[in-house]
Each structure stands twice: as C-alpha cells, then as structure tokens.
Amino acid sequence: MQLIIENRDRWSLWLPVLIGAGIGLYFALPVEPALHAAVAPAVLVASALLAMRRHPVAVVCLAGALAVAAGFAAIALRAHLQGTPVVPGRTGIVVVEGRVLTVEARPDQRPRLGLRVARATGLAPPWPREIRLSFDTAATVAGLAPGARIAVQAILLPPPGPALPGAPDHGRALWFGGIGAVGFATAAPIAIDDGAGQGGLAAWRQRMAGRIANAMDRTEGAIAAALMVGIRGGIPEAVEARWRAAGISHILSISGLHIGLAAGVVLFSLRFLLAAAGSVSLRYPVKKWAAAAAILAAGAYTVVAGLDVPAQRSFIMTAIVLVAVIADRLAITLRLVAIAAAVILLLEPESLTAPGFGMSFASVTALVAGFEAVRTPLARWRAQTGLFGRGGLALLGILLSGVLATVATAPFGVAHFGQFSAYGIVANLVAVPWTGFLVMPLIVVAALLMPFGAEGPVLALLGPAIGVIDALAAEIAALPGAQLSVPAMGQGALVLMVLAGLSLCLWRGRLRLSALAFLAAGLGLWAAEIADPPRLLIHEEGRAVATVRDGALVALPPASPRFVIEQWQERLGLGTLAVTARAEACEGRRCRLALPGGGEAVIDTAAEAAEIPCAAVVILTAREAAAPADCPGLVLGPSRLAGRGTLVIDGEGRLSDTAAARGRRPWTPGWWAPVQ
Structure with missing residues (x-):
C-alpha cells in the first residue's frame, strides 16, 4: 500500500483503465441491463462524490468507482441508441430495396455492397437498418456507386459471432457499426435510380479512389487510394497477405x-x-x-x-x-x-474491444513511457556528442521505437489474429x-x-x-x-498481459515489479488455454466439422462456410488445413472423422429414419433421434445445433458453444427472435 501511496501522482493515469473496466463488465454480462439500472450507479456515485468532496480518501475511492460506473453507463447508453435490429436466423430468399452505402470490389474476391435498407419483402419487421451483401462476380455490381437505389434478391444471415467461445465477437463489432445482417445475393441487383447527388461523401471518395488508381499502376494505385481516401477494396489479397x-x-x-x-x-x-x-x-x-x-x-x-x-x-x-x-x-x-x-x-x-484501439494506445503508451525513462540520458548524450553522434542517437531512437511498439502490440496481434510477424521490427x-x-x-x-x-x-x-x-x-x-x-490468446489472458504492460509503463519505482506477477499470470492462463485443444468443432449447420490431429486442422467435406474453418485454424494456431476427401471419409449420406484419443464422429445428413450408429459423437443435420440404448455416445440433432454458433467438445467430453458464451444481448439473434 505504501508503494501505491508513493505513486499518487500517477493515479490519474489509471482512470481510462477503470473506465475500460466498466465497459468490460458490461460486455461480460449474460443479459442486457435495463438502461436506468446501467446509468443509476454513475449518478449515485457522482452524488456521493459531491457530498464527500472534503474527505480526500473518500474522493479518491469514489473517483475510481465513478470511472467504472461511467464506462458501464456509456456503453449501455451507446447500445441503447444503436439498437439496429438483427435478423434472428438464416432467411429464405427476400427482396431487399435500399440505397448503396459502400462498394467493395477486390480483384480476387467477391464484391460486397453495404445497403441502407428501405424495404425487405419476405422478411418480418423490424428490418436491419444496414446490411452487407456479397455477390458472385464484379460484373453484377459494375456501375453501382454509393447513393444508387437498388432492389436485390438475397439470403440474409445474422452477423457472424465468435469463431470459438471467448474469441473476439466480430458480429458485435458489425452491430455497433450499424449492420444487422450479412448475406449473399441470389441474382443481379436491379437499379431503381443511379442516385445522382445522393451518394454524398461516400460517392466522392469512390470517385477519388478511381481517379487515383487510374493514374498509377494497379497495386501502387490501390494502395495509394487506401492511404488517401481509406478505400482498400482495390488491393489484391496477395498484397495484403505479404504486408501482413x-x-x-x-x-x-x-x-x-x-x-x-x-x-x-x-x-x-x-x-x-x-x-x-x-x-x-x-x-x-x-x-x-x-x-x-x-x-x-x-x-x-x-x-x-x-x-x-x-x-x-x-x-x-x-x-x-x-x-x-x-x-x-x-x-x-x-x-x-x-x-x-x-x-x-x-x-x-x-472501441475498447477493437484491435485498433488496443494496438494504438499500447504502442503510444509504450513509446511515451519508454522515452520518458531515457529522456535525461539521451539529452545528456546529445549535448556531449557531435553531428555523427547525434545521427547515431536518431537511429537508436528509431530502433527503440520499433522495438517498443512491436513488443507492446504483440499480445493484441496474438489475441485477435493468432499470428506474430517474426521480422516485424525490421520491416517497420x-x-x-x-x-x-x-x-x-x-x-x-x-x-x-x-x-x-x-x-x-x-x-x-x-x-x-x-x-x-x-x-x-x-x-x-x-x-x-x-x-x-500461434494459438490465439483468450480475453482473460490478454487483460492480464495488458495490466502487466500498464504496470510497467504507468507506475514508478518498485511498484513496476507488479508487472511480473501480471505477466506470469497471463502467460500461465494462456498456456492453460492451449494445453487442451478441442477434440471436436461443429458449426451450427453441421456443414463444418473438424478436429485437431497431428498439428493440423482436419475437416470433413464440404468444410463450409469456409470462413468459419479458416477462423478455427487461425484461432488454434494451426498452419495446416486438411479437408478429407469425400471418397475416403463418406459413404452415402454418412461421413466419419477419427478423433484424437480414439473414437470417431459421424455426421449423417439423411432425412429419412435410419439406424443410429454407435460413435463418440453423432451429428444429425436433417432429423432428430436418440442414441442407441447401449451406446454412451453423444447425439446432436438439428434442435441442438440450430442457433448455437460453434459447438466445442473438449478432451473431457464437455460441450460449450459460442451462443451461450455471447448471452442474450442486442447484437445476438436470440434477442430479436420472436417470442414463442
């Protein structure tokens, strides 16, 4: 406690950390709090702070509590004001009419449109305010620009949830960005009007990007457009891959x-x-x-x-x-x-959970704290050296900046992307x-x-x-x-690693040694997370089923949706993906997947009644049935798969899923599902 008191001039630096703790507490809740219940603690603590303003100890404690309560109230209010509806599940073909907000047409990927929805025929209201659709070929969106009004047939889905329980929630990020559904067009869009004068800033940016790209070579022009107007759609995936x-x-x-x-x-x-x-x-x-x-x-x-x-x-x-x-x-x-x-x-x-926020402030905090620590000796060396010595100090400063920024942002890269660039310091x-x-x-x-x-x-x-x-x-x-x-770091381990970095940067003196305790706890939790990889991974539609075997992700065909499989591979830090050949794994409507440690998983897509095999896990995608009386295996039918996101079976046979981990929140499909 004495060490903390000696650092009282640094207490204010922890206020944003306490605000972040309040935001994190909100995200950790399994259910959505009422708005008045979320705001009331901030009001009560602020009132108590005003009443106790003449008592220094109480002021410090209440100021910290107010920061936590303010963060909780801010995110609850933001979610209340956002409130865009989410489609409760996969739809049939619906006809969406709306105005184009964004156009993304990468050379080697499906083009995507962002739409502000005006009407959705075939979809019960409330409709999402904005949706994102992918199309088969670039030709189908040729000539469309922000501001154009179109009608398009599409199949809609809720924004994708986490790849695994505890992983970053991309669907939540999309929801806070105003997007309540994603999907794919089943036909070419029909232009209702070209939206002349309606596109505003987005249309102007699109024109500028085209103008820049047309004046330069393809790759350099696409990168220049990204740097000047923030439109990255023209950058080939191969270029992005090598920059990553x-x-x-x-x-x-x-x-x-x-x-x-x-x-x-x-x-x-x-x-x-x-x-x-x-x-x-x-x-x-x-x-x-x-x-x-x-x-x-x-x-x-x-x-x-x-x-x-x-x-x-x-x-x-x-x-x-x-x-x-x-x-x-x-x-x-x-x-x-x-x-x-x-x-x-x-x-x-x-933005607390966005990788950009964490990486930006981690690097800036590390740079400021690092140069704060060496400011005096650097100034002394600069005063005592000549021109060449000052040039050497400048190079040393650049090297130190690269090392500090790379080390500070590494935990975020591992937590969000499961990747680490070995030569990132040199490249930067x-x-x-x-x-x-x-x-x-x-x-x-x-x-x-x-x-x-x-x-x-x-x-x-x-x-x-x-x-x-x-x-x-x-x-x-x-x-x-x-x-x-590398296996991605879970949210708990990331929080501990962040606290380690903050303790090192924000405290002074011996209190900085507390960073070692947080670092050890973070590394220990991460090691515990990756020590027991999942025995079986199942997507809710039963079309993506995989296991970890011999350092590779082994999947049954059709291994779809592909982005789900790729996210599993990324989160588990597996460099190899092996999709078993249908002729090798399947017979008729039934496919088998050998599991580590013995046993197998069987996926059966037949709708008609048939004998259920005895296996460690049986997945039925088109009918319900119980396991044979003398079989200890687990049977998962459509009712246990639907709406669960990714289901994970660990080495002890425990079952978890991403839907349960997300809870019932405004960005989840369950929040908007009709009450039965």
Missing part, C-alpha cells in the same frame, strides 16, 4: 500513424514557411498557428477517410496533442495519452520512416493539388515510393518463418 506477413499491414489502414503524420507534415511545413518570414515569426505565435492548421488538416483527412471509427479515434488523440501545443504544454505525455483514451472510451466505448524500421518522410508528404501534396487537377506529377512519384514498401514486404514475407501461427 511482414508485419506492416497497419500502414494500409488509415489510423493514428497516418493522421498523425499528415498533421505533422502540415505542422512542420507551415511552421517552417512562417519562420522563414522573419517579421511574422518574431511578432506572432507561428507555432500555435501551425498547430491550429494541423488540427484542421487532421480533421479534413478524417472526413476524407470516411469518418470510420478508427480514424475518429486517431483524430481525437491527434487533436488533444495539438491543443496541448497551442496551450504551451509538453506535447506528448502519459497524462495526455490518458486523457485521449478516456475521451475516446466515453464517446465510443465499443524501414517502412514507417519511409512512409513518414516520403509517402505521407507526397500524399498531402497530391491532396492539395487534386482540386486543380495538377496531382499527376506527384502521383508519378508516389507510385515508386509505395513500390519500395511493397517490395520490402515481398522480400520479408518470403523469408523462412516470416509469419508464425
């Missing part, structure tokens, strides 16, 4: 790096120009003028990027730093990082400075020239500059072991 393997895929998504670099380019360029005019720089606060202009530039970039949540988070943080510059405060301190995190969590509380040491000193300045200049149609020469330089990073990614991705697949 090299550990630099974060550069493709407009985030704090890009908005901060763009603001920095404007800040230093304008300050340099104003300083060159001696009379102006002597009479006026040119640094503050430049900071104000940088805030406007960052805001404009955020709008151009489509006002996505990650871009909004990045703008808020960048703006807070620049406001500190205007107020003559030290630009980047842990206190400012804490303020930015608290503001974002209160305004966009659902080259790619990030190259992006900051060459690519982003060219993008800023090109953006300024585009209204005049004079961006051509700048884009001609931008293409080769991007090509250097792409070539680097290709070289690193080709190295042996460039991308390591």
Whole structure:
C-alpha cells in the first residue's frame, strides 16, 4: 500500500483503465441491463462524490468507482441508441430495396455492397437498418456507386459471432457499426435510380479512389487510394497477405500513424514557411498557428477517410496533442495519452474491444513511457556528442521505437489474429520512416493539388515510393518463418498481459515489479488455454466439422462456410488445413472423422429414419433421434445445433458453444427472435 501511496501522482493515469473496466463488465454480462439500472450507479456515485468532496480518501475511492460506473453507463447508453435490429436466423430468399452505402470490389474476391435498407419483402419487421451483401462476380455490381437505389434478391444471415467461445465477437463489432445482417445475393441487383447527388461523401471518395488508381499502376494505385481516401477494396489479397506477413499491414489502414503524420507534415511545413518570414515569426505565435492548421488538416483527412471509427479515434488523440501545443504544454505525455483514451472510451466505448484501439494506445503508451525513462540520458548524450553522434542517437531512437511498439502490440496481434510477424521490427524500421518522410508528404501534396487537377506529377512519384514498401514486404514475407501461427490468446489472458504492460509503463519505482506477477499470470492462463485443444468443432449447420490431429486442422467435406474453418485454424494456431476427401471419409449420406484419443464422429445428413450408429459423437443435420440404448455416445440433432454458433467438445467430453458464451444481448439473434 505504501508503494501505491508513493505513486499518487500517477493515479490519474489509471482512470481510462477503470473506465475500460466498466465497459468490460458490461460486455461480460449474460443479459442486457435495463438502461436506468446501467446509468443509476454513475449518478449515485457522482452524488456521493459531491457530498464527500472534503474527505480526500473518500474522493479518491469514489473517483475510481465513478470511472467504472461511467464506462458501464456509456456503453449501455451507446447500445441503447444503436439498437439496429438483427435478423434472428438464416432467411429464405427476400427482396431487399435500399440505397448503396459502400462498394467493395477486390480483384480476387467477391464484391460486397453495404445497403441502407428501405424495404425487405419476405422478411418480418423490424428490418436491419444496414446490411452487407456479397455477390458472385464484379460484373453484377459494375456501375453501382454509393447513393444508387437498388432492389436485390438475397439470403440474409445474422452477423457472424465468435469463431470459438471467448474469441473476439466480430458480429458485435458489425452491430455497433450499424449492420444487422450479412448475406449473399441470389441474382443481379436491379437499379431503381443511379442516385445522382445522393451518394454524398461516400460517392466522392469512390470517385477519388478511381481517379487515383487510374493514374498509377494497379497495386501502387490501390494502395495509394487506401492511404488517401481509406478505400482498400482495390488491393489484391496477395498484397495484403505479404504486408501482413511482414508485419506492416497497419500502414494500409488509415489510423493514428497516418493522421498523425499528415498533421505533422502540415505542422512542420507551415511552421517552417512562417519562420522563414522573419517579421511574422518574431511578432506572432507561428507555432500555435501551425498547430491550429494541423488540427484542421487532421480533421479534413478524417472526413476524407470516411469518418470510420478508427480514424475518429486517431483524430481525437491527434487533436488533444495539438491543443496541448497551442496551450504551451509538453506535447506528448502519459497524462495526455490518458486523457485521449478516456475521451475516446466515453464517446465510443465499443472501441475498447477493437484491435485498433488496443494496438494504438499500447504502442503510444509504450513509446511515451519508454522515452520518458531515457529522456535525461539521451539529452545528456546529445549535448556531449557531435553531428555523427547525434545521427547515431536518431537511429537508436528509431530502433527503440520499433522495438517498443512491436513488443507492446504483440499480445493484441496474438489475441485477435493468432499470428506474430517474426521480422516485424525490421520491416517497420524501414517502412514507417519511409512512409513518414516520403509517402505521407507526397500524399498531402497530391491532396492539395487534386482540386486543380495538377496531382499527376506527384502521383508519378508516389507510385515508386509505395513500390519500395511493397517490395520490402515481398522480400520479408518470403523469408523462412516470416509469419508464425500461434494459438490465439483468450480475453482473460490478454487483460492480464495488458495490466502487466500498464504496470510497467504507468507506475514508478518498485511498484513496476507488479508487472511480473501480471505477466506470469497471463502467460500461465494462456498456456492453460492451449494445453487442451478441442477434440471436436461443429458449426451450427453441421456443414463444418473438424478436429485437431497431428498439428493440423482436419475437416470433413464440404468444410463450409469456409470462413468459419479458416477462423478455427487461425484461432488454434494451426498452419495446416486438411479437408478429407469425400471418397475416403463418406459413404452415402454418412461421413466419419477419427478423433484424437480414439473414437470417431459421424455426421449423417439423411432425412429419412435410419439406424443410429454407435460413435463418440453423432451429428444429425436433417432429423432428430436418440442414441442407441447401449451406446454412451453423444447425439446432436438439428434442435441442438440450430442457433448455437460453434459447438466445442473438449478432451473431457464437455460441450460449450459460442451462443451461450455471447448471452442474450442486442447484437445476438436470440434477442430479436420472436417470442414463442
């Protein structure tokens, strides 16, 4: 306790952590709390804090409690205001009429449209406000742009839940983004009107992306469009794959790096120009003028990027730093990082579980804390050395930045993606400075020239500059072991790892040693999670059934939906996927899968009555039946499969599923299912 008291000047840095704890508590609930019950604790604690304001100990305790209650109330209110309906299950063919919001047409993937729903014939209301549909070929969406009104036949499904119990909930993220259904079109869309003048910002961004891509080579143009207007649809999957393997895929998504670099380019360029005019720089606060202009530039970039949540988070943080510059405060301190995190969590509380939020603040916190620790010796060395020594210190700073950012973000990469880039530090040491000193300045200049149609020469330089990073990614991705697949870390282990990092960065003195306890607990929990891999994985439709055998994910045909199988493989850290040949595993309507440790799983798709085999697990997709009287095996019929998401049977025979882990919440199909 004495160590904590000695660190009382650091207590305020933990306020966003307590806000996050309140948000996490809300997500952990199995049922949705009433709005008044969610908000009441914050009101009561705030009232108690006001009443006890003259008692320092009570103020500290109540301030911490208020932060937790505020986080809980903020996310409950956000969910209440969001409230988009979710389709309760797979539908038949429905006719959806709506206006196109987004168009994603990647060269090697199915094109997707985002629609704002106006009418859904064949679907009982309430209808989702927005849906996302995939199409067979790009030709079916050719000519469609944001703002167009279309009618399309489609089959809708609820947004996908977690791949495994405890895994990140992608469906929840889609729901907070306004999407209540996903699905696929069964026919080409019919254009009702072209939406001229209706597309707004989205249509303008689409036109700009096309203009940029047409002025450059295919790959470089697609990457430039992603960096300038936030549209990544034109980037081939092979390019994204090699950037991921090299550990630099974060550069493709407009985030704090890009908005901060763009603001920095404007800040230093304008300050340099104003300083060159001696009379102006002597009479006026040119640094503050430049900071104000940088805030406007960052805001404009955020709008151009489509006002996505990650871009909004990045703008808020960048703006807070620049406001500190205007107020003559030290630009980047842990206190400012804490303020930015608290503001974002209160305004966009659902971002707590987004990988971008965790990775952004982990890297920034580690960088600020790291350089805070070495600021004094670095300043002393800088004062005592010459030109070459200062250059060496600059290189040392870049190396230290890469190491700190990579180590700080590694737990999030493992938890969310089950992957670790072995050479990510090396790749980022080259790619990030190259992006900051060459690519982003060219993008800023090109953006300024585009209204005049004079961006051509700048884009001609931008293409080769991007090509250097792409070539680097290709070289690193080709190295042996460039991308390591590891079993994904569960949410509990991730929380402990985050607390370890925060204890190291936020506390001072011996209290930092508490990080070792959190680190050991996190690693121990992760090791316990991966020590006993699932014995059998079953998707709710019974079309995806797999087991883990000899370090590979072995699946029965048809191994569909494919994205479910791929998520299982990713979460379990398995580098090999083996889909058993139908001729080898199946006979008629019955397929068999050998399980580790002995026994087998049998999947039977026949609808007519037939003898049930005696097996460790029998999966019936089209009829209900009980296990034979003398058979100890488990029989799963349609009633036990439907709506369960992924069912997992562990080595002890225990059954769990993702639907139960999600609970009955507004982003789950069960919340919107008709009451029987």
